[in-house]
Structure formats: C-alpha cells, structure tokens
Amino acid sequence: MPPCKTRGIVVRSRDYTETSRLVNFLTPDSGLVKTLAKGALRPASPLRGKLELPNYGHLVYYPSRTSDLHVLAQFDLIEHFPRAVATLERSAFFHYLAELASAAAFGPELGGGLFQLLLHSLRRAEQLNALPQGRIWFEIRYLYLLGVLPPLAACAGCGGPMAGTVRFSPAESSWLCPKCAAGRETVAVEPGVIAAVRYIQDNRLERVMNLRLSPRQFRTIRGLLRYLVDSSVEKKLKSRQFLDQVVRP
C-alpha cells in the first residue's frame, strides 16, 4: 500500500521496545491515527526527540492491512507548544484535552472538529491563566461537537422558554421547565448556571478566562459536564484523575 500523508498532533506517545515508540496522532482528515515508530529511540533516528506530546507536524505512515496500528515513516514538526507543558498543571490539563479529544475522534467528520478544537486550545496556551474555566470552555465545545450538549434555548418537553430555575434530566440528557419535570427524575439547576453555560458557549476562550463563578456554580457546572462527558466517552479517562488532583477550582 502507498504511504499516507497528513498532519497531526501527538496525543499519546510511549516507549514500546528499547528502540521504538507507540505514537497516536489526532489528524484533521483521518481522526485518530495509531502508529508504531520503529527505531525512533535510536540516536541516529530522524524521529528522535520529535514525538512528544503535544507536537504538531506533517506525518507519513504506511497503513496496516490487518490492524489499526500503522507504521510511522516520517514526522516533520510544524509547531510545538512549550507553553502548554511549561508547568505541571498545564501539562496535566493538555494531557486531559488530548485524551478527551482522541477518545471520540472516530472518522473524518468528528475527528476534524476535534482536531481544530485541540489545535485552537494549544495555540492559546499562554492565555490560559484560569485552568478550571479553560476546562469548562473546552468540555462545552467538545460536547457540542459530539452532539450531546442539550440545547439551552427551550424546554425539551414543551418548547417553552427557560426562565427561573430549570431542571436537568440525566435520563433524557435534556433541560426541562419545572412543569414538564414534574414526576420525572431531575436535578434543579439555578438560573445563574444556565446563564454561565450560555456565556461560555458563546464566547471566546480569552473572555471566559475572566468569568467569575461562585464555588456552588462551579460545582454544578463541573458535575453536569462530568456526567455528559462520561455518558459520551466509553473508556475511563486516566488523565482526568491526575488533572483533578493537580488543578482544583
């Protein structure tokens, strides 16, 4: 088979043997691409030192006929993001973003959107002075791309406006007005939370950095997003546990 050429961000990289590495790339056109970089750890290898998270570059690989693990032939750096890994907190943050993005990057359509979202976040790494807000900003866009963020504009039951305290139905993953919520299992969400989620959805990362939320609003939003992320990602997110330990809102 002829080699495939594309661009990609290193989202996972680990040693496989003494000389080779397993490297996953998030690409704009092929979703998640898993490769074996043979000989990458040899001193003379042209791949040596380039396959670190979250480097972005041109890659060439030989597709496997029998599995989803391909052979990496070449990787040339386009951009690297030293600011994204400058501190333990930011490094934990971007490892989580990378794992989250790759967990859903199946096929070109969704993969393309997630690739753009991750690249956009990496390019703004130096503006990330509030990681908890940055995380909410990313997760909301992520869930939106996946099509699992329930629309905020109207009640999913009657289509009426969402005013006052609304309720979230985990079973249906939707927002309901108090009238439609009667008799169903729901949790109450105060109006400020809905307004904040709407604001985060509509605004650039730079503006969201300055958003002030009460500890209670933070907890509610984090809980909701965690629930929605867990419902949409099948695997356990290892990087999230670490991020929760090093970055607290």
Ligand SMILES: [Zn+2]
């Ligand atoms: Zn209703």
